[in-house]
Amino acid sequence: xxxxxxxxxxxxxxxxxxxxxxxxxxxxxxxxxxxxxxxxxxxxxxxxxxxxxxxxxxx
Numbered sequence: 001x002x003x004x005x006x007x008x009x010x011x012x013x014x015x016x017x018x019x020x021x022x023x024x025x026x027x028x029x030x031x032x033x034x035x036x037x038x039x040x041x042x043x044x045x046x047x048x049x050x051x052x053x054x055x056x057x058x059x
Contacts, residue, residue, distance in 0.1 A: 001028065002016070002035070002043070012043050013043070014045070015039055015043055015052070016046045017049035017051045020046055022046055036055050036057050039055065039057045045057075
């Protein structure tokens with residue numbers, strides 16, 4: 001899932017695993033390919049659930 005920022009057209013701020021307890025209230029479900037794309041664009045991976053490790057996107 002992706003956590004969204006505040007406001008109209010809220011940009012993504014952080015990528016989380018689907019069961020992450022640290023995800024905020026402003027979020028939406030995305031698939032694995034979308035998560036990989038966001039991570040490769042520089043969107044931050046959650047430091048608690050580490051979706052980048054699960055998806056094989058390191059760096």
